[in-house]
Amino acid sequence: MRSFYYVLSFAAFVLIAACSTSPEKTQVYHEPYRPQYHFSPDSMWMNDPNGLVHDGEQYHLFYQYHPNDIVWGPMHWGHATSKDMVKWEHKPIALFPDEHGTIFSGSAVMDLNNTSGLGTPENPPMIAIFTYHDAEAAERKETDFQTQGMAYSLDKGVTWTKYADNPVIDNPGYIDFRDPKIFWHEASDSWILALVAGDHLQLYRSENLIDWKLSSTFGHEVGAHGGVWECPDLFALEANGETHWVLLISINPGGPNGGSATQYFIGDFDGETFSSDQTAIRWVDYGPDNYAGVTYNNTPDDSRLFIGWMSNWQYAQNTPTQRWRSASTLPRTLHLKEVDGELVLQNTPIKALEQLKTPQQVDFESVSLAKVLDLPSDQAHIRLRLEASVAEFEIYSQKSEKIRLQVDRSKGHLVIDRSQSGRTDFSEAFSKPIVIDYLESSSDEMTIDLWLDRSSLEVFVNDGRASATVVYFSEEPMNSLHSDDFGKGLSIQEVSEIDRIW
Numbered sequence: 001m002r003s004f005y006y007v008l009s010f011a012a013f014v015l016i017a018a019c020s021t022s023p024e025k026t027q028v029y030h031e032p033y034r035p036q037y038h039f040s041p042d043s044m045w046m047n048d049p050n051g052l053v054h055d056g057e058q059y060h061l062f063y064q065y066h067p068n069d070i071v072w073g074p075m076h077w078g079h080a081t082s083k084d085m086v087k088w089e090h091k092p093i094a095l096f097p098d099e100h101g102t103i104f105s106g107s108a109v110m111d112l113n114n115t116s117g118l119g120t121p122e123n124p125p126m127i128a129i130f131t132y133h134d135a136e137a138a139e140r141k142e143t144d145f146q147t148q149g150m151a152y153s154l155d156k157g158v159t160w161t162k163y164a165d166n167p168v169i170d171n172p173g174y175i176d177f178r179d180p181k182i183f184w185h186e187a188s189d190s191w192i193l194a195l196v197a198g199d200h201l202q203l204y205r206s207e208n209l210i211d212w213k214l215s216s217t218f219g220h221e222v223g224a225h226g227g228v229w230e231c232p233d234l235f236a237l238e239a240n241g242e243t244h245w246v247l248l249i250s251i252n253p254g255g256p257n258g259g260s261a262t263q264y265f266i267g268d269f270d271g272e273t274f275s276s277d278q279t280a281i282r283w284v285d286y287g288p289d290n291y292a293g294v295t296y297n298n299t300p301d302d303s304r305l306f307i308g309w310m311s312n313w314q315y316a317q318n319t320p321t322q323r324w325r326s327a328s329t330l331p332r333t334l335h336l337k338e339v340d341g342e343l344v345l346q347n348t349p350i351k352a353l354e355q356l357k358t359p360q361q362v363d364f365e366s367v368s369l370a371k372v373l374d375l376p377s378d379q380a381h382i383r384l385r386l387e388a389s390v391a392e393f394e395i396y397s398q399k400s401e402k403i404r405l406q407v408d409r410s411k412g413h414l415v416i417d418r419s420q421s422g423r424t425d426f427s428e429a430f431s432k433p434i435v436i437d438y439l440e441s442s443s444d445e446m447t448i449d450l451w452l453d454r455s456s457l458e459v460f461v462n463d464g465r466a467s468a469t470v471v472y473f474s475e476e477p478m479n480s481l482h483s484d485d486f487g488k489g490l491s492i493q494e495v496s497e498i499d500r501i502w
């Protein structure tokens with residue numbers, strides 16, 4: 001049965017490859033709802049970003065991919081590369097299912113000292129560690145159907161060889177046991193692997209990326225537990241001259257606005273154990289459409305670069321796109337910032353995106369009078385400044401489709417309503433108001449950056465000290481911004497059109 005599936009999957013892949021050279025190719029990336037400056041797969045289904053690594057020359061984006069349909073199915077790793085994380089080049093599928101199972105989420109590193117022995121010192125291997133999901137064993141109600149596998153590439157991620165003695169971590173009996181994140185830990189001179197096991201994190205250590213030993217667990221009783229823990233990430237960030245460790249944990253369901261979301265913990269890591277005295281629950285992004293996000297390994301300047309999947313398991317498989325489904329968030333740089341006396345994880349779109357901007361001349365006086373800002377298109381960046389305590393504004397199309405935003409600085413609230421944003425009929429959950437109740441209260445004014453890309457809106461408050469990502473599906477372009485508060489404590493700082501990347 002399984003070999004029949006592989007033949008079928010290979011045949012479908014060949015067919016898709018053949019179609020992609022046909023005349024219809026010219027339509028690709030112009031389909032309704034297709035983001036123009038966000039990464040999305042050329043065709044078919046995508047979910048989590050995987051194997052985020054810089055190889056010394058370029059950034060790799062592997063991703064959960066189903067090459068035969070626009071809904072989730074037997075997972076492969078799709079692949080794209082970029083010099084700047086702005087313009088992406090599609091590559092052939094990197095990892096295919098095999099006798100151990102399909103290929104779930106995971107991560108990649110450059111094994112620069114060839115500790116694994118799988119390359120040579122002159123040509124160190126790129127190593128990927130991922131979860132094998134044995135769907136047949138799951139159907140038989142076994143409990144050890146998710147294990148951790150390894151693969152290596154000696155040509156910078158183009159072709160891959162599975163490690164001969166997979167899996168490298170066996171499952172001791174957890175139904176959910178997945179999404180390994182590996183990284184080099186300088187202080188303990190070892191590789192670390194972070195993995196989730198249902199309701200907690202497990203940390204492993206290794207000298208060679210092959211033999212792993214469990215060193216500790218974290219989180220049984222802390223943080224949000226409204227759903228299963230997924231896609232961990234653990235990394236160091238500096239703040240006020242000190243090193244802090246940040247743990248990302250995606251959960252589904254149980255997000256602050258329903259369904260999927262990614263929480264974070266700030267704490268300490270000594271090479272074996274992660275500890276945190278954080279009691280409040282904090283979210284990387286308070287919107288519903290930023291899930292399973294993780295960060296890059298081996299970045300050239302040590303910056304902490306993050307990409308998430310711009311959807312939510314509540315409706316991801318039902319959104320009204322054809323031919324392809326879902327996109328990644330804008331790549332974002334993560335920092336720690338002290339806000340109202342405590343550290344928060346700040347995320348802002350990467351600087352390299354500036355190259356896509358064409359700044360627009362705006363007559364701010366007449367916008368204040370007319371209360372309307374006409375945008376050059378629905379690919380735009382708008383920076384607003386709010387001095388009043390409350391404000392309301394809406395982004396809308398000529399068909400009166402709209403996304404409404406209400407800010408109340410005294411309460412620290414931002415509410416986003418996309419119930420009239422176009423197609424919403426594919427999910428009841430989609431129309432619920434989105435409430436962000438964690439805006440800082442100490443500053444005298446607030447900046448709000450809006451990044452609009454045809455079917456997505458990413459909102460960054462106070463340079464990303466809180467963010468909210470939402471997708472929408474309007475028939476006409478959302479290219480106007482209306483507010484009765486323009487000129488009354490709400491002003492426009494900057495407007496740019498954003499070029500397409502395809």
Ligand code: FRU
Nearest residue numbers: 048064075104105230231292
């Ligand atoms: C998160 C997730 C991961 C898993 C993958 C399967 O969205 O559920 O936990 O590895 O997707 O596609």
